[in-house]
Amino acid sequence: MANLYTTRDKYNRRQLQAMKKRYDAPVLVCCAGSREVEDRETVFVGIGISDLAGAIAKLVHTPNVILVAEAGYVGFPSLSVLISPADNSAGTMAMCHQALPEMFIDQQSGFIDISYLGFAQMDMFGNVNVSYITGRKMKMNGSGGGGDIASSAGRIVYTAEFNPRQWVEKVDYMTEAGFLDGSPDARKKANLVGGGPSAVVTDRGIFRFAPDTHQLYLAEVFPWQDKEDIKEVKNSFPWDLKVARELKIIEPPTERELWALKLMDPLCQYIIANIMDRPIGKILSEGVLHLEQYDRFLQIIERAIQEVLQTVT
Amino acid sequence: MTEKEAVETFLHDGDSFCIGGFVMWRQPEAIMREIARQGKKNLSIIDESGNFEGIDLLIELGMLDRIDIAYNMTRQVGGISGTPALERGINEGIPRPVETGGVLATPKNKVKSSARWVKLVDWTNFEISLRFMAGAINVPFMPTRSSLGTDIPRYNKDIKVINDPYENKPLLLIPAYKPDVAFISVQKADRRGNGQIWGFKGTDYWKARAAKHVVLLAEELVPTEKIYENPGLTVIPAYCTDAVVHLPFNCHPTGCFGCYTMDGLSFVSKLRQRQTREGALEWIDEWIYGPKNHFGYCDKIGWEKLDRLVKSEHKINNLPG
Numbered sequence: 001m002a003n004l005y006t007t008r009d010k011y012n013r014r015q016l017q018a019m020k021k022r023y024d025a026p027v028l029v030c031c032a033g034s035r036e037v038e039d040r041e042t043v044f045v046g047i048g049i050s051d052l053a054g055a056i057a058k059l060v061h062t063p064n065v066i067l068v069a070e071a072g073y074v075g076f077p078s079l080s081v082l083i084s085p086a087d088n089s090a091g092t093m094a095m096c097h098q099a100l101p102e103m104f105i106d107q108q109s110g111f112i113d114i115s116y117l118g119f120a121q122m123d124m125f126g127n128v129n130v131s132y133i134t135g136r137k138m139k140m141n142g143s144g145g146g147g148d149i150a151s152s153a154g155r156i157v158y159t160a161e162f163n164p165r166q167w168v169e170k171v172d173y174m175t176e177a178g179f180l181d182g183s184p185d186a187r188k189k190a191n192l193v194g195g196g197p198s199a200v201v202t203d204r205g206i207f208r209f210a211p212d213t214h215q216l217y218l219a220e221v222f223p224w225q226d227k228e229d230i231k232e233v234k235n236s237f238p239w240d241l242k243v244a245r246e247l248k249i250i251e252p253p254t255e256r257e258l259w260a261l262k263l264m265d266p267l268c269q270y271i272i273a274n275i276m277d278r279p280i281g282k283i284l285s286e287g288v289l290h291l292e293q294y295d296r297f298l299q300i301i302e303r304a305i306q307e308v309l310q311t312v313t
Numbered sequence: 314m315t316e317k318e319a320v321e322t323f324l325h326d327g328d329s330f331c332i333g334g335f336v337m338w339r340q341p342e343a344i345m346r347e348i349a350r351q352g353k354k355n356l357s358i359i360d361e362s363g364n365f366e367g368i369d370l371l372i373e374l375g376m377l378d379r380i381d382i383a384y385n386m387t388r389q390v391g392g393i394s395g396t397p398a399l400e401r402g403i404n405e406g407i408p409r410p411v412e413t414g415g416v417l418a419t420p421k422n423k424v425k426s427s428a429r430w431v432k433l434v435d436w437t438n439f440e441i442s443l444r445f446m447a448g449a450i451n452v453p454f455m456p457t458r459s460s461l462g463t464d465i466p467r468y469n470k471d472i473k474v475i476n477d478p479y480e481n482k483p484l485l486l487i488p489a490y491k492p493d494v495a496f497i498s499v500q501k502a503d504r505r506g507n508g509q510i511w512g513f514k515g516t517d518y519w520k521a522r523a524a525k526h527v528v529l530l531a532e533e534l535v536p537t538e539k540i541y542e543n544p545g546l547t548v549i550p551a552y553c554t555d556a557v558v559h560l561p562f563n564c565h566p567t568g569c570f571g572c573y574t575m576d577g578l579s580f581v582s583k584l585r586q587r588q589t590r591e592g593a594l595e596w597i598d599e600w601i602y603g604p605k606n607h608f609g610y611c612d613k614i615g616w617e618k619l620d621r622l623v624k625s626e627h628k629i630n631n632l633p634g
Binding site for chain 1: 382413433511631
């Protein structure tokens with residue numbers, strides 16, 4: 001950690017703290033996550049942050065990527081108004097309408113290079129649980145296509161807002177395979193074709209997996225993360241988290257990334273954590289079902305989609 | 314044929330069935346409401362992800378004995394549950410206790426001795442698709458690499474993990490599924506039973522071939538000449554189909570690509586009401602048992618609102634009208 005400050009000599013501590021306040025956690029995750037894609041890759045996106053990271057990648061960094069969604073839509077610009085992978089906003093701008101099993105067949109035969117996924121629990125080797133979380137109430141959420149993606153996509157980038165409860169010694173129920181028991185060829189032995197998780201992008205740094213031990217380690221931090229912050233991050237883990245000897249510094253979101261995010265998320269929906277506090281959520285939670293309310297609600301979505309259409313096509 | 318006749322004719326107590334579409338789109342909700350009205354018993358359903366209103370409605374009424382599913386939106390809708398009846402079943406045993414083959418089960422002290430358990434089985438999306446594919450191809454199973462090494466095959470006893478005879482490496486075998494009935498919403502169908510789908514296809518191609526009987530719910534009933542104009546859109550050819558019901562807006566509150574967008578306002582307001590057992594039963598009395606049939610339901614929603622959903626979909630898809 002000796003040279004932690006060398007790349008950020010430009011700013012003093014106070015300036016860095018002020019910079020930090022400018023960005024909400026989901027913005028940091030979306031923008032940092034978008035830089036994980038290489039051009040001409042095929043990207044399997046989900047809903048929410050994982051979808052917006054793909055959208056920013058396509059608009060700003062890697063224009064030739066192809067975004068796909070599991071219902072069967074291929075080659076569309078992502079939009080935050082997507083609430084399901086089958087939404088019309090994906091379909092109307094897609095270059096191919098196919099079927100759900102075809103998406104997973106294509107994936108098992110290696111056409112999907114990278115996929116963004118969310119997670120609820122993760123262990124040291126990147127094994128994930130999104131389904132059964134032990135808590136006050138028992139729940140079974142189901143992993144949907146996540147288990148298929150984690151098995152067969154070229155590599156997985158997990159995106160989430162940092163939460164100490166996410167990190168566990170052992171997941172309650174493994175829905176998505178990471179590096180299993182962490183042994184060097186665990187995935188190969190299990191006969192999984194995908195490369196497994198490659199990064200975990202959070203607002204408290206980017207974590208990667210050591211090539212030899214497949215153990216999660218802190219690889220990159222935002223410029224405002226000082227020694228105390230890194231210590232706090234480290235203490236959130238139930239195991240002794242390794243930290244890279246030379247931590248890379250993640251550049252803050254650029255103007256272009258923020259422009260793309262604004263375009264794809266015109267209502268800043270994903271900056272607001274709770275769906276019901278978002279502009280559309282507020283209309284939903286009013287519970288009024290008059291025709292005028294329908295008009296108000298649908299116009300918001302229509303405008304967002306039309307704006308993207310005008311910019312992108 | 315009406316939706317009432319279709320359910321009476323093809324779906325019997327104890328049957329298994331599936332529905333077309335995917336998460337909030339092109340799902341035949343009108344059929345789920347009709348099944349509820351007819352008070353069918355001991356049904357089992359298999360679905361990838363979704364039909365959160367329809368499946369939850371049948372759970373609330375205790376009609377499902379077995380649910381095979383990959384995703385059910387428990388954690389998604391801003392702090393409220395997407396499938397409150399399922400959650401009530403798991404935590405309180407009401408209306409029926411739920412068990413998932415070793416991972417979780419309704420606490421024993423909440424379960425009456427006379428209670429009949431509901432079996433909930435966890436799969437991934439692709440595995441559910443493969444069940445239909447195997448059923449359609451008429452083979453006992455399909456192999457896959459999905460979920461190898463995870464807890465899904467560990468707890469789901471229907472999945473077998475074998476060393477395949479060619480390469481001697483582990484593979485998952487996913488058993489075939491041939492439901493008694495498949496109800497599939499399509500944008501266009503003719504009287505002969507050709508079903509045309511626009512937009513994503515979901516797993517409907519395979520569902521139509523795996524099921525013993527297939528009922529199409531058509532937004533638009535067209536003469537066969539219209540089918541000949543775009544044969545590439547015909548996902549379900551006439552020989553698969555047993556019956557066609559001309560039933561506009563049958564997907565409401567989910568959407569139908571190119572026809573009408575999903576009705577988030579109606580869905581969320583009903584979902585909030587359904588969070589408690591009392592609210593759910595009131596909703597069922599008012600919205601399911603209240604209207605006599607699907608058109609009574611449309612009257613109750615209001616045709617102007619349905620038309621607004623059409624206008625929105627046309628705008629988004631840049632279609633005339």
